Amino acid sequence: MPYGYTGRILHVDLTTGQLSVEEPGEKFYRRYMGGSALALYYLLQEMPCGADPLGPDNLLVLAASVVTGAPISGLSRLTVAARSPLTGAVGDSQSGGFFPAELKFAGYDAVVIKGRAPRPVYLWIHDGQAELREAGHLWGRITGEVEAGIKKELGDDRVQVLQCGPAGEKGVRFAALLSMCNRANGRTGMGAVMGAKNLRAVAVRGRQRPLLADEAALRELTRWGVEALPRSGLARLARFGTSNGVPGHQQAGRLSTRNFTSGVFEGWQALSGETMYDTILRGAAQGQQDRLGRDTCYACAVRCKRVVEVTEGPCLVDPFYGGPEFETIALFGSGCGISDLVAVAKANELCNKYGLDTISCGATIAWAMECYENGLLTPQDTDGLELRFGHAEAMVQLVEMIARREGCGDLLAEGSARAATRIGRGTERFLTTCKKQEAPAHVPQVKRTLALMYAVNPFGADHQSNAHDGDYASGGERMAQLGLLDPQPPLSLNAEMVRYTLLTQHFRSALDSLTICHFCFGLGGWELYGPEQLLQAIRAVTGWEVSLYEVMKLGERRVNLMRAFNAREGIGREADTLPAKFHDVPLKGGASDGYYIDRQEWQRALEIYYTMAGWDLETGYPTRAKLEELGIGWVADELGL
Numbered sequence: 001m002p003y004g005y006t007g008r009i010l011h012v013d014l015t016t017g018q019l020s021v022e023e024p025g026e027k028f029y030r031r032y033m034g035g036s037a038l039a040l041y042y043l044l045q046e047m048p049c050g051a052d053p054l055g056p057d058n059l060l061v062l063a064a065s066v067v068t069g070a071p072i073s074g075l076s077r078l079t080v081a082a083r084s085p086l087t088g089a090v091g092d093s094q095s096g097g098f099f100p101a102e103l104k105f106a107g108y109d110a111v112v113i114k115g116r117a118p119r120p121v122y123l124w125i126h127d128g129q130a131e132l133r134e135a136g137h138l139w140g141r142i143t144g145e146v147e148a149g150i151k152k153e154l155g156d157d158r159v160q161v162l163q164c165g166p167a168g169e170k171g172v173r174f175a176a177l178l179s180m181c182n183r184a185n186g187r188t189g190m191g192a193v194m195g196a197k198n199l200r201a202v203a204v205r206g207r208q209r210p211l212l213a214d215e216a217a218l219r220e221l222t223r224w225g226v227e228a229l230p231r232s233g234l235a236r237l238a239r240f241g242t243s244n245g246v247p248g249h250q251q252a253g254r255l256s257t258r259n260f261t262s263g264v265f266e267g268w269q270a271l272s273g274e275t276m277y278d279t280i281l282r283g284a285a286q287g288q289q290d291r292l293g294r295d296t297c298y299a300c301a302v303r304c305k306r307v308v309e310v311t312e313g314p315c316l317v318d319p320f321y322g323g324p325e326f327e328t329i330a331l332f333g334s335g336c337g338i339s340d341l342v343a344v345a346k347a348n349e350l351c352n353k354y355g356l357d358t359i360s361c362g363a364t365i366a367w368a369m370e371c372y373e374n375g376l377l378t379p380q381d382t383d384g385l386e387l388r389f390g391h392a393e394a395m396v397q398l399v400e401m402i403a404r405r406e407g408c409g410d411l412l413a414e415g416s417a418r419a420a421t422r423i424g425r426g427t428e429r430f431l432t433t434c435k436k437q438e439a440p441a442h443v444p445q446v447k448r449t450l451a452l453m454y455a456v457n458p459f460g461a462d463h464q465s466n467a468h469d470g471d472y473a474s475g476g477e478r479m480a481q482l483g484l485l486d487p488q489p490p491l492s493l494n495a496e497m498v499r500y501t502l503l504t505q506h507f508r509s510a511l512d513s514l515t516i517c518h519f520c521f522g523l524g525g526w527e528l529y530g531p532e533q534l535l536q537a538i539r540a541v542t543g544w545e546v547s548l549y550e551v552m553k554l555g556e557r558r559v560n561l562m563r564a565f566n567a568r569e570g571i572g573r574e575a576d577t578l579p580a581k582f583h584d585v586p587l588k589g590g591a592s593d594g595y596y597i598d599r600q601e602w603q604r605a606l607e608i609y610y611t612m613a614g615w616d617l618e619t620g621y622p623t624r625a626k627l628e629e630l631g632i633g634w635v636a637d638e639l640g641l
Helices: 026-032 035-046 099-105 143-154 165-169 187-196 215-231 235-240 242-252 273-279 326-336 341-354 358-373 392-404 416-423 448-456 471-475 495-513 531-542 548-568 580-584 599-613 624-629 633-639
Strands: 009-013 018-022 060-063 078-083 090-095 110-114 121-126 129-134 160-163 177-179 183-185 199-205
Touching: 009 129, 018 129, 026 035, 026 548, 035 060, 035 078, 035 090, 035 110, 035 495, 035 548, 060 187, 078 099, 078 183, 078 187, 090 177, 090 187, 090 548, 099 160, 099 199, 110 121, 143 160, 143 199, 143 341, 165 177, 165 187, 165 341, 165 392, 177 187, 183 187, 187 199, 215 235, 215 531, 235 242, 235 273, 242 273, 242 326, 273 341, 326 341, 326 358, 341 358, 341 392, 358 392, 358 416, 448 495, 448 599, 471 495, 495 548, 495 599, 531 548, 548 624, 548 633, 624 633
Parallel strands: 009 110, 121 199
Antiparallel strands: 009 018, 060 078, 060 110, 078 090, 090 183, 121 129, 160 177, 160 199, 177 183
């Protein structure tokens, strides 16, 4: 009997209504572990080349891992993968909360969904059973109404619901999937894929806890984490949320401002985690914010999730939909030149009600604002909205228009890259997209390894795919375990920093296949657990004597599976680029005044990265030798290498 995982994968054909269960062997689970790597196995095996991202041939995979649901901080996360309707490349997105653990408790490690239902349905998975149910009555409703309706229909308030939201129904290309109505698989448009399949939601409930190989060892690791948390680098994040980093970003000149025209924002204090804690975090008025304003994921001691509430004034905010994290604050806030924290919280609420990625939505609006400021968009283009930086009311209104695909929101729902292509007029020069996905809020002109990662990452610009520059020096012994012993001066993008980028990419990639939280386990000096404790956790759950080498190869395998998927679709080196804005327009003001990304230095780094990765320098595709080394030679056969 397996430890940690169920050994069961549910296959759903929405076109025929047929459901079946696959039971792969231990060798399969040990090679792919779960999450992204497992999902990519099915995308490459079962999805035809050239599948329309919004068509029935696209595969939607929900994947936990061999350790998901174990009772320790950081082990309740879910990967969702498909071909992305935003980028056309591989789509990949992670989320936390309680749905991932509950999927495991319901008896399955993953769900592989194909086809398109003839009418709206939802998938109900419970105690090893699964069925499709009518969902016409749920279509068009906001996420809170759908979750409440499903729980009432099933007669169980502990049911966990993952859903696409009205934005997914309408095919917004950056639509998210939401569980708990505030935990988002936000990136790459996975909500649009689910909506296109006429699948409104997946509901899960179960009582099957995974067997653990060494319960005592896991309990000891859990106890250590609880005791270490108050003195760890995670303590401030736990109390103030991810926006606790706003002051540091401002000081270093890396707070994305006015669509990346600057790294500093004059209104930054209004957006900080401390300000949120003191003002709109639920319970702040009674001094009860630590009890009422901080939510958590299954079995996690950190409790970093924000819950905000505004009960007075013209802009009310419902705490049911959570609260904004750093990316949301920096893209709807400083990114749009807005210092109104309540307006940012309202934008976050709307994104969670309708099912939108806050990163792409905020960045698309910031792009539109810069176009408007420069006369490339006019009131005739924006339905009369004055889309100037700092106009909070227009920003909030536009979020809802995008979600509903109303007026100019219909075009912006395509994402900024497609909108710029359609509009023309030079609007392309203000884009911040890589592979048509909007960049997150971390400024690559200052964090130079991100300048490389944004471009080479298979699913587009992403800030969680490698450790950031400053972590090299702060990681100490944790970095040394990867052979990273030589931190470089700030702004370096030399061979050692490329090596750092690649190795930390493989580590974080492994976490995304193990579906483990990057805050709880990591390489920097601030995460709760380090690499050795990661191995202890995996061993305690699964009984496998895994090594760091095996974990790193898992991460490398996932990256190469994603690159192979893109290669099959003809997406290679030509797509590994940065927007011209990052090269050609120096930042203005603050500590990063004048910073830009030198093209020649960046191109040299790209060449070094390909060489270190073992990829073809001309195409950017994985080589047969690399795929064979990783134990996935069948992928080379698939690509005809």
